[in-house]
Amino acid sequence: MSIIALAGNPNSGKSSVFNQxxxxxxxxxxxxxxxxxxxxxxxxxxxxxxxxxxDLPGAYSLYPNSQDEQVVLNVLTNPADENYPDAVVYIxxxxxxxxxxxxxxxxxxxxxxxxxxxxxxxxxxxxGIRADVKRLTDFLRIPVIPISGRKGTNIHMLKExxxxxxxxxxxxxxxxxxxxxVQSEQKVIDKVKGVLAVENTYQALLMAHHFKKLxxxxxxxxxxIELIVRQAGFQDIRLQxxxxxxxxxxFTPVLRQTISKNGDKTTTSDRLDATLTHPYFxxxxxxxxxxxxxxxxxxxAEYPMNWIEQGFAWASDFIKNVMPAGWFTNLLTDGVLSGxxxxxxxxxxxxxxxxxxxxxxEVGYMARAVFIFDKIMQxxxxxxxxxxxxISGGACAIPAIMSTRTxxxxxxxxITILVTPLISCSARIPVYAVLIGFVVPSKTVAGLFNLQGLxxxxxxxxxxxxxxxxxxxxxxxxxxxxxxxxxxQLPPYRLPVxxxxxxxxxxxxxxxxxxxxxxxxxxxxxxxxxxxYGPPAKMELAEKTAAEKARQENLGETETQDLxxxxxIEASYAGHLGKLIEPAIRPLGFDWKIGIALVxxxxxxxxFVGTMATLYSIGSSDEExxxxxxxxxxxxxxxxxLVYTPATALSLLIFYVFAMQCMSTLAVVKRETGGWKWAIVxxxxxxxxxxxxxxxxxxxxG
Amino acid sequence: MVSPISxxxxxxxxxxxxxxxxxxxxxxxxxxxLPGSFVKLVRVAPFKGGxxxxxxxxxxxxxxxxxxxxxxxxx
Numbered sequence: 001m002s003i004i005a006l007a008g009n010p011n012s013g014k015s016s017v018f019n020q021x022x023x024x025x026x027x028x029x030x031x032x033x034x035x036x037x038x039x040x041x042x043x044x045x046x047x048x049x050x051x052x053x054x055d056l057p058g059a060y061s062l063y064p065n066s067q068d069e070q071v072v073l074n075v076l077t078n079p080a081d082e083n084y085p086d087a088v089v090y091i092x093x094x095x096x097x098x099x100x101x102x103x104x105x106x107x108x109x110x111x112x113x114x115x116x117x118x119x120x121x122x123x124x125x126x127x128g129i130r131a132d133v134k135r136l137t138d139f140l141r142i143p144v145i146p147i148s149g150r151k152g153t154n155i156h157m158l159k160e161x162x163x164x165x166x167x168x169x170x171x172x173x174x175x176x177x178x179x180x181x182v183q184s185e186q187k188v189i190d191k192v193k194g195v196l197a198v199e200n201t202y203q204a205l206l207m208a209h210h211f212k213k214l215x216x217x218x219x220x221x222x223x224x225i226e227l228i229v230r231q232a233g234f235q236d237i238r239l240q241x242x243x244x245x246x247x248x249x250x251f252t253p254v255l256r257q258t259i260s261k262n263g264d265k266t267t268t269s270d271r272l273d274a275t276l277t278h279p280y281f282x283x284x285x286x287x288x289x290x291x292x293x294x295x296x297x298x299x300x301a302e303y304p305m306n307w308i309e310q311g312f313a314w315a316s317d318f319i320k321n322v323m324p325a326g327w328f329t330n331l332l333t334d335g336v337l338s339g340x341x342x343x344x345x346x347x348x349x350x351x352x353x354x355x356x357x358x359x360x361x362e363v364g365y366m367a368r369a370v371f372i373f374d375k376i377m378q379x380x381x382x383x384x385x386x387x388x389x390x391i392s393g394g395a396c397a398i399p400a401i402m403s404t405r406t407x408x409x410x411x412x413x414x415i416t417i418l419v420t421p422l423i424s425c426s427a428r429i430p431v432y433a434v435l436i437g438f439v440v441p442s443k444t445v446a447g448l449f450n451l452q453g454l455x456x457x458x459x460x461x462x463x464x465x466x467x468x469x470x471x472x473x474x475x476x477x478x479x480x481x482x483x484x485x486x487x488x489q490l491p492p493y494r495l496p497v498x499x500x501x502x503x504x505x506x507x508x509x510x511x512x513x514x515x516x517x518x519x520x521x522x523x524x525x526x527x528x529x530x531x532x533y534g535p536p537a538k539m540e541l542a543e544k545t546a547a548e549k550a551r552q553e554n555l556g557e558t559e560t561q562d563l564x565x566x567x568x569i570e571a572s573y574a575g576h577l578g579k580l581i582e583p584a585i586r587p588l589g590f591d592w593k594i595g596i597a598l599v600x601x602x603x604x605x606x607x608f609v610g611t612m613a614t615l616y617s618i619g620s621s622d623e624e625x626x627x628x629x630x631x632x633x634x635x636x637x638x639x640x641x642l643v644y645t646p647a648t649a650l651s652l653l654i655f656y657v658f659a660m661q662c663m664s665t666l667a668v669v670k671r672e673t674g675g676w677k678w679a680i681v682x683x684x685x686x687x688x689x690x691x692x693x694x695x696x697x698x699x700x701x702g
Numbered sequence: 703m704v705s706p707i708s709x710x711x712x713x714x715x716x717x718x719x720x721x722x723x724x725x726x727x728x729x730x731x732x733x734x735x736l737p738g739s740f741v742k743l744v745r746v747a748p749f750k751g752g753x754x755x756x757x758x759x760x761x762x763x764x765x766x767x768x769x770x771x772x773x774x775x776x777x
Contacts, residue, residue: 241724245736487762489760
C-alpha cells in the first residue's frame with residue numbers, strides 16, 4: 001500500500017487536517033527506536049484506492065533541533081525506512097506562509113512528489129490575506145490547494161489531489177529545484193553519491209551534514225562520509241546558514257508578490273497576551289485557571305465514578321450468584337473485576353482533566369504557560385514545558401510522563417519524569433479521604449474554610465514542594481553537556497477544534513487504560529492469590545477460630561463472613577508478608593495490618609482502602625465513613641493502644657504522598673527512559689523519602 | 703544604533719543585523735528568524751525570564767541567553 005506523509009511546521013494545523021482525512025481510523029505507535037509518537041491512518045481515495053497516511057511530527061527544517069525533527073529527517077532521507085513515503089502532503093499556514101517554506105523547499109528538493117495545502121484559508125480570508133495559487137503553482141511546479149482543516153473545507157479536493165499524485169509519479173521530475181548547492185557542497189555531494197548508493201543531490205548533502213546522527217547508516221558508511229567531509233573541510237554550520245539564507249532569498253520575493261496582506265496591525269491575540277502574559281498578573285491568572293480545572297474535576301467526576309463503582313459491585317454480585325462458589329469465581333470477582341474496577345473508576349477524572357488541558361492547548365494557552373514558568377522551572381532543572389506534565393500528574397502520572405516527549409533537552413526531560421509521580425494523583429484521594437479525619441477534625445474555621453479541606457490542600461502542596469525539591473537535587477547531581485534552549489512559537493489564540501479535543505481525550509484515556517490496565521490487572525491477580533492462600537493448616541485454623549468466635553458472639557451471616565475473611569487474610573501469604581515487614585515499619589507507627597495494606601497497595605495506591613476494609617472485618621462495606629469508624633476503634637496487639645492516633649495517621653499520609661506505589665508508572669518510566677535504571681532510581685529515592693518522612697513525623701509526634 | 707535584544711527596553715524594535723552565536727543562529731533561522739527580520743521586544747517576564755518577541759508578525763519566546771545573541775539595528 002502506498003504511504004503518504006503529512007509534513008509541516010508545528011502550529012500548521014496539521015493534526016486537524018490529519019483528523020479530517022482519517023477520521024477515527026487512526027493508529028498510534030512509536031517511530032522505531034525512539035519515543036516519538038507516530039500517528040497513522042487509512043486513507044480512502046477516489047476509485048477505491050487505499051493508502052496509509054502518516055502524520056510526521058511538526059518540524060521547522062531538516063536541520064533537527066529536537067527529537068521530533070530528527071525523526072522527520074530519519075524518515076525522509078532513508079528510502080529503506082518502513083515509513084518512507086511515496087508522496088508528501090505539505091501543510092502550511094497561509095496566514096504566515098513565509099515561515100513554512102523552508103521545510104517545504106527542502107522536501108521538494110529531496111525529490112518526493114509533493115502537494116502544498118494552504119491551511120487556515122478561512123482565517124486568511126477574514127484577515128484579508130489572499131494567496132495567488134496560480135503564481136505559487138508556477139513557482140514550485142507542484143499542485144497547490146487552499147483548505148481549512150478546522151472547517152473541513154476542500155478536504156475532498158485534497159483527497160483528489162493525493163490520488164493524482166499517486167497515479168502519476170513522473171510529475172516529481174518536473175518539480176522545481178529550489179536550492180543549487182555551492183561548489184564546496186557539490187564536491188562533497190559527488191563523493192557521497194560515489195561511495196553510497198544515493199541518487200538525490202539534496203539527500204547526499206543532508207547525509208554529509210548529519211551522518212553522525214542518522215541511525216540507519218552503517219558504521220562503514222559513516223566512516224566513509226566522515227573521511228569525505230574531513231578532507232573537504234566541510235563547515236557544516238556555516239553552510240547550513242548559507243543554505244537557509246539562499247532558500248529564503250529564492251522564495252521570499254515570490255511570496256511577497258503572491259501574498260497580499262492588510263498591514264501589520266495589533267491583533268486580538270496581542271491584546272489578550274497583554275493581560276495573559278503580563279509579568280505580574282500572568283501567574284495569578286494561571287493559578288486561578290488551575291484552581292477552576294481541579295474544582296471541575298472533582299465536581300463533575302463524582303457521579304460517573306459512583307456509577308462505575310456500582311456497576312462493578314453489581315457485576316461482581318451477579319457473577320457470585322450465577323457461578324458456582326469456588327476459587328475461580330473468587331479470582332474472577334475479587335481479582336479480575338476488582339482490578340478492572342480500580343482502573344476504570346479513574347477514567348472520569350482523567351478524561352475531564354485532559355478535556356480541559358486539551359482545550360487550553362487548542363486555544364493556545366499552554367504555550368503561554370511554558371513562557372510564564374520557564375525561568376522558575378529552570379531554577380529547578382526543569383523546562384517551561386514541564387508545567388504541562390506536572391499538571392497532568394494531578395490526574396495520573398502515566399499520561400503525564402508520556403507528555404514529556406515534547407521536552408527536547410534530555411536532562412530536563414529526565415528530571416521531569418523522575419519527579420512527576422510526587423504530584424498527588426487521583427489514586428491517592430481515597431487514601432487521603434479515609435485517613436485525614438484522624439489528623440484534623442471536620443470543622444469550619446473563619447466561617448469559610450473546612451479544616452479537612454485545608455489539610456487536603458496541604459498534602460497536595462507537600463507533593464508539589466517535594467517534586468520541586470527533588471528536581472533541584474537531581475539538577476545538582478546529573479551532568480549534561482547538552483545545551484538547553486528555548487525558542488518557542490506562540491500560536492495566535494484560536495477557538496478550539498472540538499474534533500481535536502475529542503481525539504486527545506480518546507488517546508490519553510486509551511493509554512491510561514491500556515498502560516495502567518495491563519500491569520494493575522496482572523498484579524491484582526497475584527495479590528489476590530497472596531491474600532487468599534496461605535499455609536493450608538494455618539488457613540484452616542484461622543477459619544475455624546473465626547467461625548467459633550462468630551458463634552459465641554451470635555453474629556449474623558454477613559458479619560460472620562467478614563470475620564472469617566479478616567482471619568483468613570491474616571493467615572494468608574500477604575498476612576505473613578505484613579508481619580514480616582512489621583519490624584521495619586514499626587518505627588513509622590505502622591502495625592502488621594498496615595503492612596499488609598502497604599504490600600497490597602504496591603500495584604495501585606487505592607487498594608489500601610479495600611484491604612483495610614477486609615482486615616477489619618467490614619469487607620462487605622466500602623463506605624469511607626464506615627472504614628473510618630472501624631479504624632478509629634482499632635487497637636494494637638499486645639498493648640491495646642489505639643492504632644490510629646494523629647501521629648500514625650499523619651505518618652501514613654506522608655508515606656502515601658511520597659511513596660512510589662504504582663507499578664504501571666514504573667513500567668512507563670522504564671519504557672520512556674529506555675531501561676530499568678531510572679525506574680529503579682525513582683523507586684529508590686521516593687521510597688527513601690517516604691520512609692524518612694514518615695519516620696520523622698511519627699518520632700516527633702508520637 | 704546596534705544592540706542585542708537583551709539590552710533593549712520593552713517596546714523597542716528593529717531589524718536583525720547579525721547573530722553572535724552560530725549554533726543558536728542556525729536554530730533561530732530554521733524558525734524564520736533571519737538577518738533583516740523585523741523584531742519587536744514586546745515584554746520580558748519578571749527576573750529576566752522569557753523574552754516575548756514579535757518577529758515579522760510571528761510571536762515567539764526565547765530565553766535571555768538566546769536574546770543576547772540577536773543583534774538589532776534600532777532606528
